[in-house]
Amino acid sequence: xxxxxxxxxxxxxxxxxxxxxxxxxxxxxxxxxxxxxxxxxxxxxxxxxxxxxxxxxxxxxxxxxxxxxxxxxxxxxxxxxxxxxxxxxxxxxxxxxxxxxxxxxxxxxxxxxxxxxxxxxxxxxxxxxxxxxxxxxxxxxxxxxxxxxxxxxxxxxxxxxxxxxxxxxxxxxxxxxxxxxxxxxxxxxxxxxxxxxxxxxxxx
Numbered sequence: 001x002x003x004x005x006x007x008x009x010x011x012x013x014x015x016x017x018x019x020x021x022x023x024x025x026x027x028x029x030x031x032x033x034x035x036x037x038x039x040x041x042x043x044x045x046x047x048x049x050x051x052x053x054x055x056x057x058x059x060x061x062x063x064x065x066x067x068x069x070x071x072x073x074x075x076x077x078x079x080x081x082x083x084x085x086x087x088x089x090x091x092x093x094x095x096x097x098x099x100x101x102x103x104x105x106x107x108x109x110x111x112x113x114x115x116x117x118x119x120x121x122x123x124x125x126x127x128x129x130x131x132x133x134x135x136x137x138x139x140x141x142x143x144x145x146x147x148x149x150x151x152x153x154x155x156x157x158x159x160x161x162x163x164x165x166x167x168x169x170x171x172x173x174x175x176x177x178x179x180x181x182x183x184x185x186x187x188x189x190x191x192x193x194x195x196x197x198x199x200x201x202x203x204x
Contacts, residue, residue: 017049017050017051017052018052021051021056024051024130024132025055025056028130028162028163028164028165029161029162029163029164030160030166030184030188031156031160031166031167031168031180031188032165032167032184032190033167033168033169033170033184033188033189033190034046034134034167034192035169035170035189035191036169036171036192037171037194040192040194042136042137042169043065043137043169046134046136046167046169047061047063047066049061049132049134051132055129055130056129056130056132057130057131058134059124059133060133061133061135061136062134062135064136064137064141065136065137065140073143074144074148077141077145077149077152079106079151080103080104080109082113082155083102083112083116083155084099084102086113086116086117087099087100087112090116090123093120093123094119094123106151109155110155110157113155113156114157117161118161120164121161121162121164122163124161125161125163129163130164130165131163131164131165132167133164133166134167135167135169136169138153138168138169138170139171139175139176142170153180156183168180168184173186173189
């Protein structure tokens with residue numbers, strides 16, 4: 001690392017990291033909802049999450065909040081864009097290849113999403129780890145088009161492998177509970193706390 005390049009410091013949430021790890025382990029094979037007020041640091045947490053428990057591995061983050069000025073949220077939320085991104089990331093991890101770009105109809109994209117998530121689950125099961133996929137900022141899609149959000153969430157399979165956890169983030173679980181239906185319940189929702197005053201002072 002070039003010492004002349006300053007690496008941005010991130011405010012630590014050590015205690016919450018431990019709680020979050022335990023929450024993941026107790027909810028394997030499920031969707032988790034990470035909620036918290038606007039600007040509290042959900043996207044930073046999702047994008048920079050490092051498990052303290054060695055049995056957990058952060059697979060990747062699909063974010064609707066980072067670089068949203070560079071890449072249109074509506075574009076990222078298109079089902080084909082997400083499925084192609086997921087397929088490429090899983091193929092790179094499992095096979096070392098970029099995978100094949102898909103241009104299928106929505107019904108087929110739902111099947112492809114299920115297949116890719118199953119392949120990801122098999123990979124993490126084979127190495128005896130829990131893989132975590134973050135989907136950050138689903139409220140950003142809602143600001144643009146609720147119907148598009150419904151289509152995006154409709155891609156996600158009802159049941160996911162026991163070696164995976166998929167984390168969705170937005171300010172409020174209750175705002176999206178009806179859309180999520182049986183995929184995600186209140187008991188698998190966790191709130192990102194505010195940083196302690198002492199730590200916020202250090203980073204101001």
